[in-house]
Amino acid sequence: MNIVVCAKVIPASSVIIELDPAAKTMVRKGVPHELDPAAASAVEEALRLTEKHGGTVTVLTMGLADAVIGIRSALAMGAHSAIHVQDDAVAGSDTLATAKVLAAAIKKESCDLVLCAAESSDSYSGIVPGQLAYLLGIPALTFAKEISIDGKKVSIKRQSETGYDVCEAELPVLIAVASGINEPRYPQLKGIMAAKKKEIKKYTAAELGLGPDQVGAAGAKEKVLSIGRPPARAAGKVVTDEGEGGKQIADFLAELKVI
């Protein structure tokens, strides 16, 4: 089974995100990057599936040269190869343009299963998986908290507010994994060294058959109207237990209508 994992590489968690008020985007250039932890879960799930059923894991990402660090991390975890769509023309792509790029790259591969995070940890749009499945003409199973495969049949437990739904489809299929589906393995020394010898295919948008009107800011159909920082978190309430602590907490929760 050949699995392609769409893995976003995002500014490192240690970075204080700067916003570009003119472009209405976060500043990605010139800051350290890392494999999105949500994507790491998708890579982990792919590795577990190939360990059980055989096959290969290819990591696919679209991004600047800085994205290589995240690709190397995924390869060090155990992914077999990678595809990097690296092209200034794709900068500023909206979700649909991103999905078009990813779909075009996936169509170049022999692929039974596409895995991705339900949403990235930087922009949280959660739209790309559905768009990507549509463009590939395959079913999308989303918010998977558990995946099982038996022959061609794929079954997931789809996380819901009250528990989970069981959803089934036949390969080829796209699965978007929910956060917390697993604990991703960390790269080990052997993996880090082996990753250097693994193949990273590079494509530009043009090589994928996509023109400048289809990708990047020029091809974007979505328009961000405004961008800003969330309000600073208010100071918490400290409850000192002098025999009435439990009651005070219960009263506080009741005030919030939590209980």
Added chain:
Amino acid sequence: MQPAPNTEALDEHLRVVIQALHGAVSRAMPHVKDDPKTADQAIADCKEILDEVIEGKVSEWLK
């Protein structure tokens, strides 16, 4: 000052190494009490990586 020719590759290697150490520690911390085996394994993996860094055979890292 001109950067050394291997600066970029070295920088990339060390960032992957540090992210791996961070990943190992993040994996181990929640399990220190409930699953000491996982924590011990992560500590051993960190030691292996750090030993390699301390040994300092830069040319080996960049092969």
